[in-house]
Amino acid sequence: MADLDYKVIVGLEIHVHLATKTKIFCGCELAYGDTANTHVCPVCLGMPGSLPVMNKTALEYSILTGLALNCEIAKFTKWDRKSYYYPDLPKNYQISQYDLPFSEHGYIEIPLESGETKKIRILRAHLEEDAGKNTHTLGNFSAIDLNRAGTPLLEIVTEPDMNSAEEVGALARELQRIVRYLGVSEGDMQKGHMRFEPNINLHITKNGEVFKTPISEVKNLNSFRAVERSVAYEVRRQLAAFEETGVTMQMGNKATYGWDDDKQMTVLQREKEEAHDYRYFPDPDLVPVDIDDAWLGEIKGRLCELPIQMQVRFAKEYGLSDYDAGVLTADRATAEFFDGTVKLGADAKRVCNLLTQTGLKLANEKGVSVDQLRISMENLAKLAKMADGGDVSASAATTIFEEMAENGGDPAQIAEAKNLVQKSDAGEIEALVDAVLAENAKAVEDAKNNPKKGKKAMGFLMGQVMQKSKGQANPKIVSQLLNQKLNV
Amino acid sequence: MTTKIDEAQVRRVALLGRLELSDEEVAQFSGQLSDIVTYIEKLNELDTDNVEPLAHCLPVHNVLREDVPKPSLTNDQALANAPARENEYFKMPKVLGDNSGA
Numbered sequence: 080m081a082d083l084d085y086k087v088i089v090g091l092e093i094h095v096h097l098a099t100k101t102k103i104f105c106g107c108e109l110a111y112g113d114t115a116n117t118h119v120c121p122v123c124l125g126m127p128g129s130l131p132v133m134n135k136t137a138l139e140y141s142i143l144t145g146l147a148l149n150c151e152i153a154k155f156t157k158w159d160r161k162s163y164y165y166p167d168l169p170k171n172y173q174i175s176q177y178d179l180p181f182s183e184h185g186y187i188e189i190p191l192e193s194g195e196t197k198k199i200r201i202l203r204a205h206l207e208e209d210a211g212k213n214t215h216t217l218g219n220f221s222a223i224d225l226n227r228a229g230t231p232l233l234e235i236v237t238e239p240d241m242n243s244a245e246e247v248g249a250l251a252r253e254l255q256r257i258v259r260y261l262g263v264s265e266g267d268m269q270k271g272h273m274r275f276e277p278n279i280n281l282h283i284t285k286n287g288e289v290f291k292t293p294i295s296e297v298k299n300l301n302s303f304r305a306v307e308r309s310v311a312y313e314v315r316r317q318l319a320a321f322e323e324t325g326v327t328m329q330m331g332n333k334a335t336y337g338w339d340d341d342k343q344m345t346v347l348q349r350e351k352e353e354a355h356d357y358r359y360f361p362d363p364d365l366v367p368v369d370i371d372d373a374w375l376g377e378i379k380g381r382l383c384e385l386p387i388q389m390q391v392r393f394a395k396e397y398g399l400s401d402y403d404a405g406v407l408t409a410d411r412a413t414a415e416f417f418d419g420t421v422k423l424g425a426d427a428k429r430v431c432n433l434l435t436q437t438g439l440k441l442a443n444e445k446g447v448s449v450d451q452l453r454i455s456m457e458n459l460a461k462l463a464k465m466a467d468g469g470d471v472s473a474s475a476a477t478t479i480f481e482e483m484a485e486n487g488g489d490p491a492q493i494a495e496a497k498n499l500v501q502k503s504d505a506g507e508i509e510a511l512v513d514a515v516l517a518e519n520a521k522a523v524e525d526a527k528n529n530p531k532k533g534k535k536a537m538g539f540l541m542g543q544v545m546q547k548s549k550g551q552a553n554p555k556i557v558s559q560l561l562n563q564k565l566n567v
Numbered sequence: 568m569t570t571k572i573d574e575a576q577v578r579r580v581a582l583l584g585r586l587e588l589s590d591e592e593v594a595q596f597s598g599q600l601s602d603i604v605t606y607i608e609k610l611n612e613l614d615t616d617n618v619e620p621l622a623h624c625l626p627v628h629n630v631l632r633e634d635v636p637k638p639s640l641t642n643d644q645a646l647a648n649a650p651a652r653e654n655e656y657f658k659m660p661k662v663l664g665d666n667s668g669a
Contacts, residue, residue: 099634100634100635100636101634101635101636101637105637106632106635106636106637106638107636107637107639108636108639114642114655115642115654115655115656116642116645116646116655116656116657117639117641117642117645117655118639119639119640119645120637120639120640121640124640124645132630132631132632133630133631133632134631134632134634135631135632135633135634136633136634137634138631155622157622157623162583164585165662166657166659166662179622214656216661217653217658218661219660219661220651220653220658220659220660220661221658221659221660221661221662222653222654222656222657222658223656223657223658223659224655224656224657225645225657356583358583361622361623363623363624365630366623366625366627366628366629366630367622367623367628368628368629368631369628369629
């Protein structure tokens with residue numbers, strides 16, 4: 080069959096666990112992986128007569144995230160009951176937000192392969208409670224753990240603005256970076272802190288006409304890889320289905336799929352949406368919230384420069400490659416430590432190399448962030464300047480960095496104590512060069528007049544001078560002097 | 568009296584509420600619910616053109632709690648009223664076509 084011209088259309092729903100100490104409506108501590116049903120109380124067990132009270136931090140974390148996603152924050156917001164008949168949420172309803180979510184109409188900027196960014200519109204973000212867990216099945220029974228029930232959950236819904244699996248993956252990763260920068264979620268995928276549900280369909284152009292394939296929603300994806308692969312798989316599946324049957328989108332033929340990670344394919348769960356009837360209504364147990372300017376202003380004060388903005392700035396202002404800028408902005412501690420050091424006058428590329436080639440490795444080994452190594456921004460800037468000025472070689476700078484990371488200290492003193500100071504005194508080096516030239520007549524001859532061996536002879540002479548200086552001569556100056564004296 | 572809530576609607580609401588009703592009950596509730604709706608319709612006589620929708624009947628806003636942990640129940644306390652348990656878990660009949668996950 081002829082290749083069809085088509086466009087991929089994807090919107091994403093994301094659920095993010097907020098990193099509060101306690102649940103959204105009760106004082107039970109959030110605990111991952113603890114003994115089942117030991118972080119529960121009458122509120123999150125849905126006992127009659129118990130009353131939920133909103134966790135202020137959960138709401139503030141949500142608003143902060145809404146602001147970072149460029150959303151309009153509502154002045155008035157409320158919570159609603161959504162009917163839900165599964166035993167992992169024993170009230171028989173989920174407390175969520177329906178018609179008056181706390182935030183709407185924003186956008187998130189995602190990095191593209193090309194180094195450009197793309198804005199993906201955010202339809203809304205609202206705050207709700209998570210359900211517990213059906214942990215395993217016992218024949219015809221399920222075992223229920225309600226420790227997770229009532230975990231504050233931020234639901235973010237994008238507009239269908241993504242046009243490839245890569246863009247969906249980029250958005251998922253960018254959102255993880257944002258919530259980590261803001262400190263509102265650990266964003267730990269292994270712990271289910273972020274769950275993704277892409278809605279996918281295709282706009283296929285055939286004989287000048289556009290056909291829209293039925294929308295698939297893939298539920299509950301909890302890894303970036305699964306998100307990307309499920310979208311890519313759905314694109315292939317929908318194309319094949321269209322070619323085979325010509326079926327297009329109609330009211331009610333949206334289908335729900337799961338992702339089978341072993342088979343690497345989506346699996347149909349529900350064909351026709353049974354007309355969803357969640358029967359939302361305002362929760363009488365929770366009073367609405369007014370968000371006044373003073374409060375909003377206070378929360379705005381907690382915003383930080385966003386990772387994508389830092390990444391773009393590092394590439395633009397500091398001349399770093401997009402790759403380096405991406406590595407440095409993967410977490411906020413590294414990004415701010417790098418930025419602070421460069422602002423002390425150190426060369427960006429030099430600091431970048433020290434941090435990405437040595438710092439991140441050491442920090443990773445010690446299980447800390449780079450700013451928690453025993454190196455201050457001042458001392459790192461000083462070290463970078465020493466390396467740039469030729470006071471120490473690049474390899475000596477690495478050695479000094481490692482020593483500072485281990486035991487702290489001043490780079491100049493360490494260089495001195497470890498005999499790593501590079502000699503740049505031209506007079507002193509010239510004496511060494513002269514001595515080497517006098518001792519190696521053959522190599523001098525080759526360097527001057529033998530085009531085949533010239534380069535090698537030059538390298539040999541260079542090595543001899545470095546050896547004589549016990550590795551402390553500034554190689555740049557040695558090389559200059561050699562060139563000068565040999566007239567090459 | 569006209570039937571405001573017909574039997575099909577009663578069956579639909581029963582399904583949503585996971586209720587099993589006999590045919591007699593469906594007929595009975597259709598009549599009763601229709602009566603209730605008729606009674607409530609009296610409210611339509613009120614002119615609400617310039618009235619803001621009410622989100623909550625109490626004139627109270629912003630009841631918030633600090634993010635401070637409080638003791639939870641013990642596992643045995645939590646499961647004390649459970650119809651069935653399996654070790655530390657609530658034991659529930661498996662939901663067919665389970666699409667849970669809020």
